Amino acid sequence: MTSTASDYAWITHSQWFGRCDQDGYSLTLVHGRDPQQVLEAIGAVPQGFGDGFDDLLDCHEELLEYVDDYQDGSFAVAAATVPGTGGDWTLLLALDSGVGISGHLPALSAGGVTVTHDSNAGKPMQYFTHYLDGELITTFEEPAWAQGSDPGALEPLLREVGYDESGKQAAFFALAERLTGVRIADETVRDAEFLLGVVADEDTD
Template sequence: MTSATAADYGWIRSSSSLFGYALDAGYTLTLVRGVSPDELLDVVEAEARGVCEGFDELTEQHMAVLDAYEDWPESFLAGAFTVRGEGGDWTLALEFGGDVGTRPRFMEALSAGTRAVSHSSNGGKPMHFFHWYENGELRTTFELPKARTGSTPDELNAVMSEVGLNPAGDQAPDVDGKAAVFALAERLTGVRVTEALLAEAEYRTGEVAEEPAEEWESITIDLTDAHGEGTYVQLRRDQL
C-alpha cells in the first residue's frame, strides 16, 4: 500500500490545474483492476467513439456530445486508459457529468473477481461520493466520511485517518477533503493520479446512455395545519 495523503493531491486545486474543469462540471473517476479499457466500456454499455489524445481532446469531445442535444443530454462521454497499479494493470475511467462509477449494476459487474474504486462530484452542488467494491460487493461508501455505509463501513477507518479524512466527526478545516479522497483511492489501488497522467493519456472513449427516469404512480404531500395537526394527501399520476 502506498503512503499517499491529501498533501500529494494539492495540485487539483491549483489555479492552472486542468482538473479544475472536472471539479466545476462534475466528474466521476473510476479505477478497476485487471479489466481493460475496452472491457470496461463494454460492461457499461458504451457506444464506441474512438480515441482521444489527451485531456484537452477528451473535454472537447465531451462538449461535442453535449452540444448534439437541444435540451437535456441523453448520454455522456466516458474515457478510459490503462495505468499500472497494485497487483498489475488497472483501467482509469473519467467522465464529466457522468455516473458510471456510481451505478451499482456497473460497479458490481466491473468488480466481479477484482477491486473497483470510484469517487465523484456533481459540480456546483456540494455532493461528493466515494465507493469501494470488492468481488461485486459494495464494501465502503460515503458522502461524508463520518456517515459510511456498505458491508464493511469501518474497515477503512485507519487509512482514512492517515490520508486526512476524519471517520469520527467533522472534517478538519485545514485538510482538503477531495484531495484526501484521491489519496484514499491511491491507497486502495496503488495508482498515483497526476496532472501529467491525465493530460497525456490516450483515452478509449464511449458514449454512455443516461439512466432512464424512474416510473412513478403517485406522490404524497404532507400537510400541517395551524394547530400542528398533520395529515397527508396522495395524488395519482392521472390526477395531476
C-alpha cells in the same frame, strides 16, 4: 503506498481537474478489466482514441450539443491503462455530474475491484465508493454516514491520509492510491492515451 492528501495538492491548480470539478465527474480505478473491457462493461459507444484530457472534453462538449434535453443522463467517458498494485489498472474518467457511473459499479467490479471518487456539479457532494467483486464494501460522503458491507473499513486509512472536510478531494485521491497503488499526477490524465466512449441515458437509449 504512503500517500497523503498533501501529495495531491496539485488538484487546486490543475486545469483538467478544475473543469471536472466544475461540471461534475467520476474517477474510477478498475482492476480486472482493460480499457476496452471497461467501456464494454458500462455499455459505452466507442468514440475512438483520445490524446489527453482535451479530447475527452471535446467529446463531452459534442455530446452536449447533440443532447438538447438537460435531463438527459448521457455522458462521455475516457479509459486508460495505469500501473498499480498487482499489475495494470484501468483509469476511467467520466464527465457525468458525479452520478452516471454509480449504477454500473456492481457489474464493473465483478471479478475484480473498483475504487471511485466523484463530485456533482453545483453544490458539491463528494463521495468515495469501494466495490469488490460486485459487492459494495463502503460508500460515503462523510465517514460517519458510510454504508456497505463493511462501512468503517477505510476509517484508519482516512486518518492516515489526512482527511478533513476542507480537503476532502485531495484525501480521496490519496485514499484511492492507498487501495490501488495507482499514483495520479496532473499529467497522468492531462496527457493520457485514452479510449473514448459515450454512455447513453438508459431512459432515452
